[in-house]
Amino acid sequence: MEPILTIQGLKKQYSAGTWGLNGIELTVQPGEFIAVIGPSGAGKSTLLRCMNRLIEPTEGSVTFLGEDVVHANKRQLRSIRARMGMIFQHYNLVYRSSVLENVLHGRLGYIGSLAGMLGRYPEADKEEAIALLQKVGLENEVYKRADELSGGQKQRVGVCRALAQKPSLILADEPIASLDPKSSKTVMDAIHTNCREQEIACLVNLHQVDYAKAYATRIVGIKAGRVVFDGPVEQLTSDITQYLYEGQEHEMFHKAAI
């Protein structure tokens, strides 16, 4: 099967001296649900943002459905981004707009500048957006303003926005880091179920190793900008976890406490 995403020798240098990524090799097959774990500052967010070039990689290649992401021109990049959904830790919603409008933003990659500015979304898109909201249990929040929602609800809107793109790949950067355990489970379930059903590959950064183990089909451990573990959940022994977070136990504890 042709892979969804292939990353080769990917490097990112921020300013002279700071390397965010240091030669990442990774291949994502269709339908995979990959959890990326690693200590703070390992480069997890940088990796995800290099996939859709919210951050420009310094070196290496990213291939998405056979297309060269790194050298894509403006139009190609737009089309690539339209087919990659992204879920953010801080939800990144447009809080003054309605919940429905926020979900419809997922369709912006498919319509022109003017139509988008005027909010002319096809009726079919609206129906599907509402269906998505119903599916994650937000049928009563459709016309609320996004800032009236709770954190868990906001993130479910974020999930719906990504799904509205009908993507082949979803990138989720710590989608549950700001949520309580109950909301975390709802959100992870929403991502997981939909990716399963619609055969969307998913790359999700997680701080909680137990969540990673519970949902992922495959785990990728990153440390200092390099892949140091890549394998099925069963192979992630406590030794490896310990090595991954070496010298960071204090921080793990701190993160868990938040």
Add this chain to the structure above:
Amino acid sequence: MAVRKIPIAHKATQRQQRMLGISSLLLLGISLYCADLDMKQIAAGMERLPAIGRQLAQLSFTNGGELLRELVTSIVVAFLSVILGVVAALFLAFLVAANTTPNRLFGRVLNAVFVIIRTIPTTIWVLLAVASMGFGPMAGVLGLMFPTVSYLIRTFASQIEEAGGETIEAIRSVGGTWWHVIAKGLLPTLLTAFMATTAFRFEISVAESVILGMVGAGGIGSLLQGYISYYQFADLSLGILMVFFTMFLLEMGTVQIRKRMGRQN
């Protein structure tokens, strides 16, 4: 046991304060010397003050109609310059703000241009406008527009830079265009902040427009200027009162607007 006072102040802060005190005194001395103050002139002026005060206390309503008309002109001049300024600034601010500019260098050059415009006082702009268009409200509108646009651009741009990051990422990540980022992401997010800024700027512009009448921009300022020149203090005091009430009402209004906007946040 010897009583020793325990110091509580921060050393560096103390040193800074002392430096500040000394340099202020020094500057005051230099200023007094340079200003070449003539004590006799001050004394003579002081003697005249009560007489002027008495004259100002007699209100005259004979020119009330004219004053009112010109006051409205002053407000209209300010209003037009702000409206036109907002339209221009709304677009230009997105070209200048570091996180939305299509091209960094272009954004910086544009910003530098507006910094220069800002450093030139409003009075100079109005005088230039008067020189090219002749006396009257049009010169006022044009002259006021330069500082208004550059003020609004700076404020809008910093609001965009401060609040934009996450929204911009979101719209970009779905494959939205620059126009989508602006219209669907940033404008809804920042609209109330922009409106509060505009209301505040309108207040400043009215105050400036009143004063600028004195240099030929039309409006109540030119009347007041005339009254002063011909010692018509009774008319002058009515004018001052009217300006005072206008500014007072305006400030109350903008405070209300900003409060409402704040509550929506």
